[in-house]
Amino acid sequence: MSHDSPVPEDIVERSASLRLLGEAECRCDDGTVTRITDARVATLLAMVALEGGMPRTRAADLFWPQSGSNARTNLRVLLHRTQKTFDLKLFTSGDVIELAPHIRVDVQAPDHQLVMSCLSAGAAGLRLLSSLELPEGLxxxxHWLAAAxxxxxxxxxxxxxxxxERAGEAVDLSQxxxxxxxxxSLNPLSEVGYQELMKALVAKGDRSAALAVFERCRKELQEHLGTHPSRTTVELHRQILRSRAEGQQLAAVGRLIQRExxxxxxxxxxxxxxxxIVEGPSGMGKSSLLRHVAQERGDLYWRITEQDSSRPFASLHRITLHLMERLRAQPGQPAENLAKAERFLEQLDPAHSREMASPASTRSLLESAIHIIELSRPERSTAVLVDDLHLCDDESLDVLSALVTESAALMPWCDFVLAYRPMRARRRLRALCEKLAASGRLKLVQPAALTxxxxxxxxxxxxxxLAPKLVExxxxxxxxxxxxxxxxxQACQDQGSLVGVPxxxxxxxxLQxxxxxxxxxxxxARLASVAGGSFSVRMASDITGLSSWRVAEKWNELLLAGVFDAKGFAFPLLETVVYESVPETVRQFMHGEVAAVLERHGATPAELAHHWRMAADMARAADYERRLTAGDASPAS
Structure with missing residues (x-):
């Protein structure tokens, strides 16, 4: 059997590392880095690294299945050209293709090294040959590449x-x-990642973010599998809710900036x-604002939790328990007052929820609620500040709505301040706001962005x-x-830069x-994050099949949620987070869709080169890059 010609003498045997996870590249020990852009070469390297030596005849048939006797020649030319390009001996000589002994490959690293690589590259950056796809016909x-x-x-x-499992409790929270x-990111339908993220966030003291992770998990499972989180995840969620509720009333009022x-x-x-009504998306400081006002005035602040939406009258039941504690803390409070509060609690028991659904029962609950609030209020006019009202159960909201709308007549000594997130408000809450607006009693407050x-x-x-430029x-x-x-x-204070955010x-x-x-x-929104500055209603309509009117409706929905403003994403970090939330394979496909639409609409070569490159269509990207190099920046026709 004849052997292929030996490697030319001018190709040296030197040590190098091959990166096949993420963007494929060859990094020599002298610091030289060369990207591997040929999908055949990259896939062959992966095959040999993961499965060992491969006969040359087998490799030739795999990568040139229609070439017959020319397949072996094509393989020889490809291997020779690749090694000349890298100025490096990658393979041994002979009838079996094997990696040269001085070549190291990342896919052969031990598991713990792969885990540490996730910290710098993320799971998406560890996809095998992430931006390369084999030509059609192979x-x-x-199939091998997909399976690998x-x-x-x-x-x-x-x-x-x-x-x-090994880390246990002695774990670095950032890691x-x-x-x-x-x-x-690797498996959004597995609950283990969500559970570990919830635990880490709770350990860091960010219960709100941990609860948001549970919502991500619940939504993902519901949309894709039609199921609910497991008992383990639900119990972890309940523990967080309990700990949040216990610490809620004792929470310190954070420092307010620019809220005069x-x-x-x-x-x-x-x-x-x-x-x-204080409204705004998550993170705008509604809770800090309400707590500050309540503390300064000595009023009642109450924050509704996710747990309160779990059953009828849950919100009203929990706030009544809190008011009873205030009653017990007041010296000389008559026993009959506490007895009335106890009877009110019995009415709110889940076992009686059906009986309490009638208008007459709602009226009875309303009168009892007024009495409890009046008993527990200070000796002056007061205000009740209710936070996260969008989480309130419908039955409690009905009673609260009646309290608020009739407070001028029934409770002349009590006022209300209510805070909620617009996009999470259900029909009953929107109806309450509309009724207050129609009566002329509504005052809308929207916390402004900090300057x-x-x-x-x-x-x-x-x-x-801190340097002014960092602050800006x-x-x-x-x-x-x-x-x-x-x-x-805080990141600027700790490390002097914004590296590592978000x-x-x-x-x-x-993502909430x-x-x-x-x-x-x-x-x-995800399409907009991929399209970047090229995004438009017309593009979204072309790609999604929605009418321009429907796209405009969705834009308004994103605007209310604080994701968009009138021009696009509300701020750069939000665009980054949305873009990174798109799985890499989907992102690559979307870049191709964007590029195709831009070609029809007449975009600039720079835009098209970028999107075709991100879509891993290097030939089309190179064509537009050549036009740019030649000084042709005119839109594609």
């Missing part, structure tokens, strides 16, 4: 789960959150007997030495969203906004 090789990618994802999943997100206008609006509206000037003033008061970047990236901006400023906690908080929208609106 059916057997394509699946096996690598399974290996990564097993490795990550094993890491969490745990990053690896849990990687696990979710909103505080003035609320206090003036209360003095004029108007009902205040560079107000943040800089706060930092100066604290004696901070943090405000721009976050759009002035307080919850996100404070995290960015953190998993920020990502979870921002997208998660409150319909699946169609989510799709429009």
């Amino acid at each position: 059916t057997e090789a394509a 990618r699946n096996q690598m994802e399974q290996r990564l999943t097993r490795s990550l789960i094993a890491w969490f 745990a959150m990053a690896l849990a997100e990687a696990l979710i 206008t909103e505080i003035e609006q609320i206090t003036q509206a209360i003095s004029r007997r108007r009902v205040v 560079v000037a107000s943040v800089q003033r706060m930092l100066n008061e604290d004696g901070s030495t 970047d943090a405000v721009r990236l976050s759009g002035g969203t307080p919850a996100i901006l404070m995290g960015l400023l 953190t998993p906690a920020m990502r979870s908080l921002l 906004r997208l998660g409150s929208c319909s699946s169609t609106a989510e799709g429009v």
